Amino acid sequence: MNLFKKNNTRSLSLSKGLVAATMSSALMLAACGDDSSSSSANDNGSSSGDKYLLSFMMEASQFVGTASLSDNQAKVVEDFIEAPNAGGVAYFNGSVYVLATDDAMNSTLSRYELDKDGNMPAKASATAKFQGARAIMMKFVDENKMYVEQSMGDAITALDPTTLKTTATIDLSEYIDEESGALTSVPGSAVIRDGKMFLTLSQFVDFNKFIAGPRASVVIIDVKTDKVEKAIFSDKVAAVGGMDDMNNTMSFVDEKGDIYFYSNASYCYVEGYKEGWIRIKKGETEFDKDWIFRMHDAEYDGKKTNENNLMVGGTYMGDGKFMGFFGSFADPSNFNNYEWQFVVVDVYKKTVEKVDLSPTIPWFAPSIHLDADGKSVLLGHADKKGGAIYRYDIASGKVAKEMDVTTGTAYYIVPMVD
Template sequence: MNLFKNKLTFAALASTMMLAACGDDSSSNASSDEPSKESGDLYLLSFMMETSQFFGLGTLSGNQSKMVEDFNEAANTGAVAYFDGSVYTLVADDGGNSTLSRYEVKDDKMSEKAAATVKFTGTNAIMMKFVDGDKMYVEEALGDAITALDPKTLKKMATIDLSGYIDEESGAMSSVPGSAVIRDDKMFVSLNQFVDFDQAIAGPRASVAIIDVKTDKVDKVIYSDKVAAVGGMDDMNNTASFVDEKGDIYFYSNASYSFIEGYQEGWVRIKKGKEEFDKDWVFRMHDAAYDGKKSNNNSLMVGGTYIGDGKFFGFFGNFADPNNWYDYEWQYVVVDIYNKTVEKVKDLSPTISWFAPSIHLDADGKSVLVGHADKKGGAIYRYDIESGKVSKEMDVTTGNAYYIVPLIEYTCDLCGKPEVVKK
């Protein structure tokens, strides 16, 4: 499986199965009678079609099929984000050429035309990271580089060359930057260290570059042999990593979905104030009790969100048949990193392999918004963190939910449940 060449194929297969979504809630025990958090709250929404995604602002109480008629269109390979009063899209074509665009938001409306754009050629740039109002980063997966830009003008400010940090000792051909967090003015970014592009196989050990966000210089690259390559190079949520309330950083490795013998999955940690992996700690989810079993062979799909108190809401499963894209076998779970357990979200049925999950912590930090689809249809659900209950927010009858982003401004980067200011 070549994620870079076949991502559009994966998306098309997923969308084909979801275009006939009927909104039937019989596949879930979620209550449709419970009220939404606030029906008038605006979100940045994106819905994936066969070869496009349609994005714009809307409420979860709106009619989804009519809503997308007024949305902007972009390629379906890429990310959307909200930051400092603007919507950003970073999308790539099947040649790996990417366009970053910024759309201004005024009076709860997004402009139809981009206020600024910038292009990246042939480097499959599909991940964004915002530092502050003066700097953002774009990660170029196939360019062995990270570019710093002005978030307003999108003018390129600096390029961080990662080609000198390819892990040749492990047989890597490219560094492939991925999931990242920022702590203490340093960006900790995973390097996937691809050893086989045709089969989408990342490196056999964890590799993280530590970059000074003030100087845009690489301080060093750290490694761990406890797990295979950590983080993800995809555009789903940039959240195979997080910083908890203690200031500890966690990275997850799905070990290339455990296709390679000898590769080990699991969470690794960089403790507060440290810039090396914790040699005494690892959490292998394969060893965790799950669904009544003492062990399992599931891995966490890239995409998810930290919900506080050491818990991560994610997407869990395995590829019993890697060539069968029609199996609904991936389950939403809550991973307790501190206590090393994995619990199934019982009121959400399993969803499709390779379906890009839209999982976002809502503005109040008390619930998670979840895009979902199965054989019976598609919907957006809300998971209440305290009670564990699930309620349906919206039927999705055109395409499938891709991004469900609250319009909030973060005052810190993923430091526990972030303090936010609602726009």
């Protein structure tokens, strides 16, 4: 196993992310150091005894396994399994699911059934293949059904979560937004409410530059029948969701039953594309025509206006608050500057606030997960001092270190709860 050693720097070939799908970039990994704004988790009573599903990115791979956040990261990762870094990692009903894509866009879904101690076996209990579809997103309905989204196949596939046998395939090709010049539908972020899945479609109009469509597009699917009920559109923002939002968090349902969708307007590369949050209110199946939240207009870091945009990834924390990534790809040739900031977005108050961590690189979005008790958020971080996993306490807004990361980079941090 080719693992990173402390104080080494290596080049990572990253295929994660909408923009990174077309290029590689060098991610510098250094020895771990304390962030001056954070304290030890053990000093403030944060729990670190339970196991989590973790993955760490190293070169063109991610290493996946289960461990406690109090474990020695460099040691436990030696027993993790290796998978391509272009792929999703999830926990559901006592099993770990790894959905990964190779360079030819062929994808493999593997299910690893955990033992009574929460350990992950070396070999998968079941597998499924998706040829040439770039399938890296999963959505679980219940113990009898899950979906795999074929982002380059204009389809989503329903499977049995235990056997991984296909039970239905939903063709999305008839919902390609040809009126906007789309070449393919590209399913992305999804939420389920009242037995219906609201699935965003990125509607690619330019493969060379990976530009999504100029307007929001969502299909509504009955999860019992696997039938598309209708497609809806909005010109308030560009394409919502993300083609590889592997946490399914550019869309979320709040406590009121309202669904929120975010558009980063293809990272604001295209003149005229509009970013922002839009919503579908409880009981409705059309976009709310009277509500919009453009983060570019929100006060951030003392400024009334800004040109930053939220990256794919994050988690809904409740009470209208969403933790995500804020930054800019103003220089698209360099994706490794420590310029991105963890933020809390309040869609009710229409505000954006910094989290008390130093700026970091833009590849930690998959690490952001709400913990099992709903009181804190786990996230990966690195700066020039090194890397670590941190816990953000929602009530206090304080950040505490949970685990030093000296081998690779924290990629997924998933609570193992049903």
